[in-house]
Amino acid sequence: MAIKTLRIPSYPIDTQFVERWSPRAFTLDPIDEGTVLIILEAARWAPSSYNSQPWRFVYVHRDTDHWDSFLSFLNDFNRSWAVRAAAIVVVM
Numbered sequence: 001m002a003i004k005t006l007r008i009p010s011y012p013i014d015t016q017f018v019e020r021w022s023p024r025a026f027t028l029d030p031i032d033e034g035t036v037l038i039i040l041e042a043a044r045w046a047p048s049s050y051n052s053q054p055w056r057f058v059y060v061h062r063d064t065d066h067w068d069s070f071l072s073f074l075n076d077f078n079r080s081w082a083v084r085a086a087a088i089v090v091v092m
């Protein structure tokens with residue numbers, strides 16, 4: 001795998017850190033509601049400033065009513081790859 005040959009840690013850290021990467025290419029496949037909710041459930045356990053939970057998530061699936069509005073929140077570069085994503089989540 002390319003990542004394994006390009007990324008060589010100087011100290012023995014867990015592979016999850018070395019092999020992580022930021023995807024910007026998407027297949028146009030949809031994501032089902034249950035998977036979105038699992039991802040957001042994991043996300044809501046993230047630490048917050050001053051421990052001021054709860055997190056709020058507002059999301060939209062591609063090709064639904066508010067998709068264009070959510071895309072308009074992004075700058076041109078981010079819109080260029082996010083337009084192929086299955087969903088966009090606004091985190092508050």
Ligand SMILES: Cc1cc2nc3c(=O)[nH]c(=O)nc-3n(C[C@H](O)[C@H](O)[C@H](O)COP(=O)(O)O)c2cc1C
Nearest residue numbers: 018019020021022023024074075077078079081082
């Ligand atoms: C605080 C922060 C903000 C970022 N903002 C953007 C962004 O607006 N658009 C984007 O495409 N990537 C964004 N990234 C991703 C970085 O560009 C990406 O992590 C970097 O190119 C390294 O690639 P890698 O994550 O695949 O190792 C952001 C990363 C961080 C840490």
